[in-house]
Amino acid sequence: QSVLTQPPSVSGAPGQRVTISCTGSSSNIGATYDVHWYQQLPGTAPKLLIYGNSNRPSGVPDRFSGSKSGTSASLAITGLQAEDEADYYCQSYDNSLSKSVFGTGTKVTVL
Amino acid sequence: EVQLVESGGGLVQPGGSLRLSCAASGFTVSTNYMSWVRQAPGKGLEWVSVIYSSGNTNYADSVKGRFTISRDNSKNTVYVQMNSLRVEDTAVYYCAREQIYDYVWGSYRPNGWFDPWGQGTLVTVSS
Numbered sequence: 286q287s288v289l290t291q292p293p294s295v296s297g298a299p300g301q302r303v304t305i306s307c308t309g310s311s312s313n314i315g316a317t318y319d320v321h322w323y324q325q326l327p328g329t330a331p332k333l334l335i336y337g338n339s340n341r342p343s344g345v346p347d348r349f350s351g352s353k354s355g356t357s358a359s360l361a362i363t364g365l366q367a368e369d370e371a372d373y374y375c376q377s378y379d380n381s382l383s384k385s386v387f388g389t390g391t392k393v394t395v396l
Numbered sequence: 397e398v399q400l401v402e403s404g405g406g407l408v409q410p411g412g413s414l415r416l417s418c419a420a421s422g423f424t425v426s427t428n429y430m431s432w433v434r435q436a437p438g439k440g441l442e443w444v445s446v447i448y449s450s451g452n453t454n455y456a457d458s459v460k461g462r463f464t465i466s467r468d469n470s471k472n473t474v475y476v477q478m479n480s481l482r483v484e485d486t487a488v489y490y491c492a493r494e495q496i497y498d499y500v501w502g503s504y505r506p507n508g509w510f511d512p513w514g515q516g517t518l519v520t521v522s523s
Contacts, residue, residue, distance in 0.1 A: 330513040330514065336511070340500065
């Protein structure tokens with residue numbers, strides 16, 4: 286049972302903007318821990334998309350952006366493209382569980 | 397190039413054992429935090445274990461007492477010994493480096509992120 290909750294799915298037409306929420310609590314996101322995001326294309330390993338709430342690693346398009354406020358975080362994809370169709374996971378740390386925790390995952394579908 | 401390659405997965409009966417390996421290249425495992433993360437078929441990601449640069453370790457409650465993470469510095473390889481395997485341990489197991497230092501901003505972050513990831517190795521526990 287994950288302590289970080291994401292919507293199971295979001296969808297959008299090419300070129301549109303979609304957002305994925307990641308809701309936690311006072312023992313993880315709300316405790317000032319960073320939120321990181323990963324993209325998992327079908328049949329492949331996860332890939333780092335955003336680290337430290339809003340930082341993009343080298344090579345990640347600026348269509349992807351992250352933010353955090355209170356006990357929640359969000360990933361936004363602007364100018365949605367067909368190759369963005371994948372599963373997306375948030376990740377943080379929980380100090381009551383003393384471990385890294387992942388979100389439930391969100392499947393993005395490009396219509 | 398920074399890379400991780402897992403091996404050792406396979407089919408094992410409930411109650412059996414398996415050791416997974418994660419060979420690193422392009423960086424030194426002994427000076428990094430190294431984790432195992434698993435993904436059951438059709439399910440989400442679950443953090444399993446970490447070995448810190450200090451050698452200290454931590455485990456998810458679901459595997460504590462059954463799994464042991466270790467490393468061989470001479471081979472630049474991380475391992476996870478999995479004993480008393482259960483059907484619910486069936487998953488793709490990924491190893492990943494956990495980074496906590498932001499080289500762009502020159503500062504430590506409060507908690508780490510996983511990058512890179514290996515390609516994963518499938519463990520199937522079934523009779």
